[in-house]
Amino acid sequence: MTRRARRRPTRGRDARGQNGRGRPVGAWLPDPVVVLRDGEWVVRPVTGAATAKVYRCPGCDHEINPGTAHLVVWPPERVEDRRHWHRPCWDRRCRAARLRSEGPG
Template sequence: MSPRRHHRAPGPEPLDQARARSGGARVESWRDGQWLVRPVTAAAKTYRCPGCDHEIRPNAQHLVSWPADERGDLADRRHWHNGCWRARDRRPPR
């Protein structure tokens, strides 16, 4: 019987500085500009979706978006239902 060979797990990936600043959000381009978009899987409070004006209940999967330019700040974040965000071109925010 031959001896076992132990393989080292790969080291951690280098930190992507831009991704770290955006909190892991991806950039999406829409007619009204570029947006940072991040999925939310467990929220502690209720939000109102700007696409349909219905509530997003705590712990409901949804996403949060904010403008990708330097003018966007935390106050510009909006929580959306996933389907409402995908339909933004057909149903703009109310």
């Protein structure tokens, strides 16, 4: 009797279709929330490949050009108030006003 060859899992996944962290591949994860003195802020990183428009950073008042990785920040429940920040500008703001961070752990 011949034996069947065992199929290898797809690259980057184990046999159960999960990534290396034990989460199902493609699982939705909540955006981290940063709590500052002036309230809570949802923070989402954006890759340079995903940007096609010019935005203005409220931290430095300079443009964020297409192809530049940056952060999109907004108050929870108010997505229409989202703003695009350079990462160093947002980090500087957080250092000045940080209380604590919450996010996926």
